[in-house]
Amino acid sequence: MNAPTHHGQRTAHLDAAGTGPMPDAVRAVLADCTARDDRFGARALDEHLAAGPGPGIRERLGRLLGVPARDTLPVTGAADAFDAFLARLDPGPRDRIWTTPHEGVAQLTSLHALRDRTRCRLDVVPLRPDGDLDLDWMRAHIGPDVALVSAVHVSAACGTANPVHEIGRILTPHRARYAVDASHSAGQLPLDAARIGCDLLTADGWRFLRGPQDTGFAYTRPGARDTSPTSPTSPGGPGAHARPAPGQPPVPAPAAVAALNTALAHHAAAPPPLQDLLPRLRAVLERTPGVELLPAGRDRAGILAFRHHEVPAARLRRALARHGAVLAKTVAQEHPLHPAAAGGAPAVRASVHRGTTAQDIDHFARALRDALREERHTPTAPAPAPAPAPAAALAAAAGGAGGRGWPSPYAGRTVRRGHLTLHSAT
Structure with a gap:
């Protein structure tokens, strides 16, 4: 999606992994509902929305995920839904929970809180030398003491697309609950929560789906909604650790829900992109002197991260913005277990969405060339050495x-x- 900047120039928005550009229809619904709420109150807005034609948001979420609408829920974000899900779990002190190096800091915070509350063990599934998750390690180490596996569908750090369906098949015969964060795949990759076989699937609505901030959704498998896995290794046997759910995750404001519903409708109606523009974006970066792409696994989806040998990420991102290319800066603390965090140096992240065009990539190539020419001739004071990230x-x-x-x-x-x-x- 292109829009003029304050200088009247073309803008290439390549930050859908951070904040996707809202389509005009979504922005209009958000503005209208917010104005109605402000002028007439929440009850009047609820009545207005209830009288509106077309499917409700849960019906659209069900279609997006291939599950019954009743098993979906709009929430304020993936991290909030994940935190609420973990609050219903009560693994024993001899149990293990698994995460991956792709996990974001918000979900890691919730996992650490679960570990501290229950004294279970938190393991990190290793990566193979090619950067993919080591599924053979998972097959060899899965057992009755694994209570939860948390996986990311697409890594926000570098765009690695993880084999969430294969992980589901590995876990099917076992007791472990399975949670999938689809925040960076929803809106760019097909999702079928039933085929993945997960107990929980969460996603943010403001990234590739291009909805408003503080929106997202969760799918919870009916059998995992009300009870937690019990620990066969703890005193008391089955049922000793079950407890009632403490409540649902927070729900967005009605205006935000209406706008997210419009974003889902816009996504469903939009034709698929004519070509995958990620290889074209990658080619631009690979032929730019001084640029180093952050390594990822064999499969990527929508996201590339890179560093420049001379120009720090923050300066490069600001210079690109001046030339009409919107990208994001990422820091090690956002994905502290990921190998890309080693050394703690920030990176620049580019991401394409369904509205990205070949002209956007060409504009970015010119912006990158001009930004680097300017910044390499701008003297700066030497920066202090970055503090080592947890992964480092x-x-x-x-x-x-x-x-x-x-x-x-x-x-x-x-x-x-x-x-x-x-x-x-x-």
Whole structure:
């Protein structure tokens, strides 16, 4: 989606992974509903929305995810829904929960809180040398003491598309609950929660779906909605750790729900893109001197992250914005377990959405060329060395490196960092 900047120039919006540009119809619904709420009150807005034609948001969510509408719920964001789901779990102190290096800091915070509350063990599934999740490790280590597996469908750090369907097949015979964060796949990849086999699927609505801020949705499998997995290794046997759900995740304001519903309708009605523009974006970066792409697994979806050898990420992002290219800066603390966080240096992240055009990529190429020409001739004071990110601390403790530039932050030990303890995956 292109729009003029304050200089009247063309804008290439390449930050759908952060905040997708709202379509005009979505923005209009949000403005209208907000104005009605402000002028006439919430009850009048509810009546106005109830009288509106067309499917409700849960029907559209059901179609997007391939599940019954009754099993979906609009929420304020994926992290809020994940936190509410974890509040219903009560694993025992001998149980394990698994996460991956792709997990974002908000979900990691909730996992750490669950670990601290229940004294269970938090393990990190390792990566293979090519950057993919090690599914063979999962098959070899799954057992009755694994209570929860949390996976990210598409990594916000570098765009790796993880095999969430295959993970579901590995977990099917076992007790473990399975949660999938689809925040960076919803709106760009097909989603079928039933086929994935997850107990929970969450996503933000303001990224590739291009809805308003503070919106998202959750699908909860009916069998996982009211009870938590009980610990077969704890005293009391089955049922000893079950407890009632403490409540639902927070729901967005009615105006935001209406706008997200419009965004879902816009997404469903829009034709698929004529071509995958990610290879074209990648080619621009690969032929630019001084640019280093952050490594990812074999499959990518919609996102590329990169650094420049001379120009820091913050300066480069601002310079690109002056030339009409909207990208994001990412920092290690956002994905502290990911190998890209090693060393703590920020990166620039580019992401394409269904409205991105080839002209946008060409405009970005010109903006990148001009921004680098300017910034390389701008003297700056030397920046202090960045503090090591948690992933860098893990890598330093483990030593060694995997193939294709992948650090190996897990090497058969428990690493402590302040109050955080992560058990390595061995």
